[in-house]
Amino acid sequence: MNDTIAFVQTPQDIVNLMVSLISEDKKRQKSIDILDSGCGKGMFLKSLLNSKFTNLEGIELSKELYDYCYENFPEVKIYNDDYLDWMNLKEYDLIIGNPPYTHYNSLPKATRSKVVRIVGNKESDIYYAFILKSIDLLKEGGELIYIVPYSFFFNTYAKVVRDKIIENGSLDIIIDLDETRLFEGENPETLIFKFTKSSKEPHQKIRILRIKNRKTKPGIIYKKAIEVFSTTLENDIFTYYEREMFTKENEVWTTYPETIISNYILLKDICWIGVGLVSGYEHAFIVDEEDISNFNEDEKKFLVKAIKSKHCTGFWTEGYENYLLIDKRINSEKELQSYPNLYEKLLSFKESMTVRYFPASNKWFHWQALRNYEKLKSLLFEPKIFVPSLDRSIKNRFSLSNKPYLPSGDVLTIIPQKKDPYFILGYLNSNFFREYYLSEGGRRGHRISYTQRIMSNVKIPVFDSKIENKIATITKRVFENKDLSKRKEIDEVIKSAMK
Ligand SMILES: C[S@@+](CC[C@H](N)C(=O)[O-])C[C@H]1O[C@@H](n2cnc3c(N)ncnc32)[C@H](O)[C@@H]1O
Known part of the structure; x- marks a missing residue:
């Protein structure tokens, strides 16, 4: 697969967990417009079809993976295109997936310039561009559910991503999976986030789960995360707390509870x-x-x-x-x-x-x-x-x-x-x-x-x-x-x- 960039398959349990994060009102309307960006072999498409969604689209750069999805998911509209310069006039209720993760320096030349055009700097990762582009393609009230590296929470060059998120809506959920082994051969620090595009002030706090043990298997992650959402309590696998949406005053973002120090001097x-x-x-x-x-x-x-x-x-x-x-x-x-x-x-x-x-x-x-x-x-x-x-x-x-x-x-x-x-x-x-x-x-x-x-x-x-x-x-x-x-x-x- 010479034309792929960063193809790694997401475990089914993680995909199912992410699909379960779609808000209830959207889950009820089975015909909402959904896009899987970088659909690979269709792990997300499969789970979404199982949940009876009917209006699914996927975009995939690799011809081989596109052909695979085209054959295996006849009910889904698949595009063999580059998401970064994909021109479509449609907006989505939900964009979901596991975008590619590759630093600018390791990207093919042609992709580099597309990333720079979207993100604006050469220190970025391609997944920054996926997040930015996806936010633009969402309808008002639309949701973005991605699993990505943790690094955009603190990287100086990802400030543009953090600001875009703040300016266009808010985060509802963060599941910090730390360095849990999820992907074949790869071991990045990942998190799942759910963002809702909204021009209104955030009315909900962010629900934040952080994994306690990096050796936890995807099946347990699925079960225990669902448990936290129903009890809103920490359990043996996840810490849990809620916080207000980050603001531009937060230099970096974190999944640790805020420590409030009201009377202070700076170091x-x-x-x-x-x-x-x-x-x-x-x-x-x-x-x-x-x-x-x-x-x-x-x-x-x-x-x-x-x-x-x-x-x-x-x-x-x-x-x-x-x-x-x-x-x-x-x-x-x-x-x-x-x-x-x-x-x-x-x-x-x-x-x-x-x-x-x-x-x-x-x-x-x-x-x-x-x-x-x-x-x-x-x-x-x-x-x-x-x-x-x-x-x-x-x-x-x-x-x-x-x-x-x-x-x-x-x-x-x-x-x-x-x-x-x-x-x-x-x-x-x-x-x-x-x-x-x-x-x-x-x-x-x-x-x-x-x-x-x-x-x-x-x-x-x-x-x-x-x-x-x-x-x-x-x-x-x-x-x-x-x-x-x-x-x-x-x-x-x-x-x-x-x-
Ligand atoms: C991390 S993989 C995830 C695959 C699949 N969504 C899954 O979770 O199993 C990222 C996918 O994005 C595709 N990809 C990379 N760059 C792309 C681009 N610019 N446009 C569209 N797809 C791209 C890769 O070929 C790969 O299949």
């Missing part, structure tokens, strides 16, 4: 927050004690100590990396040769360092991205909190150091400026903050992503100064004694203060 108002320095070639720039003992005094001026993700223990840091930080103090290979031991060390990597990515203004021996370097140097002797930018540990790992360490590229740095660093450290490591951060959209698969953007805008509750001191005191004890058993006391103080 960026009391701390400097920034990403770390990227060497772009760790092998060459990391040095050991033996290397260092060979360097002369001038060469040693290029040594720095940096914290990487692996040094973030949680509360404190353990160890550091010695780096040669080669910046614009050296501008030519000739200048580099005047530091013979540095030259010798770097020369052995020259070939591969030359072909790595670096900005045009750099030489092969320079660091790739000295992000925030001047600022970091000016704050070098301040206490700093480091956190892995992408973390899979089950407890937060914000880690303080009072030493003059720089951050490496895989950590985010928080430098407290207007509050006790121990208070900030304790708060950021609390369960309360973790839940709150997830509700702000920090989840990436089963990891948490600490980004400068989200962290800058996190809310720090305004606590009574006694509470703040208490948090700082317990945290300092945890830090100094390297005793994590006391971290639950921080949780208790915050929990009772937030009540």
Whole structure:
């Protein structure tokens, strides 16, 4: 099937679950206009026919899959066309399906330009274009039920999709299936959503289900999701809650309950927050004690100590990396040769360092991205909190150091400026903050992503100064004694203060 883009079959139980989400009044009118966009081998068409719908259409790019559907579903009108530039004058009561998922960079050239025309940027996925196009093709009151990757909830380049959804109606249902294995060979983080096109203010809350166990089989997903909808209660497979529709003020969307903090200051108002320095070639720039003992005094001026993700223990840091930080103090290979031991060390990597990515203004021996370097140097002797930018540990790992360490590229740095660093450290490591951060959209698969953007805008509750001191005191004890058993006391103080 050379002409297919991302053909993957949706399990029948998932298809049936999605068909069950069609609103009751539409289910009663069997002759509503329905389109399956990217109908593949007709999994959705089959389920819709079983539910006795009569006005079905499907569009499929691949000739082979089109032929399959044409033969097997004579009662359905099938188009062998590209949905992205399909010109039809009809609008639908329901568009349903599992659109293709493929990032712009992996799409055929001709498809790329169609995606850019619809979405407006080159960082998109083809499924963004499917969502946008489908919204346009819906009637007022029409419904879009899709299973797609979770990433449009948080991706910066999917803001156009989130905004389009907000501007044209609202979400009624989200079923967050996380990384449950649903598709042959593929394991994306998926969610099912139901959108209703409406020019009126949303009158219903979004019903949000989130799967608890990624190993759940489609049959159980079907049964347990139906159970949640009838009881409106969480069960052993899904968490459940309802929330107001997202607004444009929500930078990212999330399936975690909102944590309301009404009296707060933003982290960026009391701390400097920034990403770390990227060497772009760790092998060459990391040095050991033996290397260092060979360097002369001038060469040693290029040594720095940096914290990487692996040094973030949680509360404190353990160890550091010695780096040669080669910046614009050296501008030519000739200048580099005047530091013979540095030259010798770097020369052995020259070939591969030359072909790595670096900005045009750099030489092969320079660091790739000295992000925030001047600022970091000016704050070098301040206490700093480091956190892995992408973390899979089950407890937060914000880690303080009072030493003059720089951050490496895989950590985010928080430098407290207007509050006790121990208070900030304790708060950021609390369960309360973790839940709150997830509700702000920090989840990436089963990891948490600490980004400068989200962290800058996190809310720090305004606590009574006694509470703040208490948090700082317990945290300092945890830090100094390297005793994590006391971290639950921080949780208790915050929990009772937030009540
Ligand atoms: C993820 S598969 C889903 C197939 C089927 N709906 C199912 O759920 O089993 C996506 C389908 O979209 C089709 N497709 C990809 N790009 C398309 C396009 N631009 N226009 C129409 N169909 C397309 C693929 O050939 C594939 O069959």
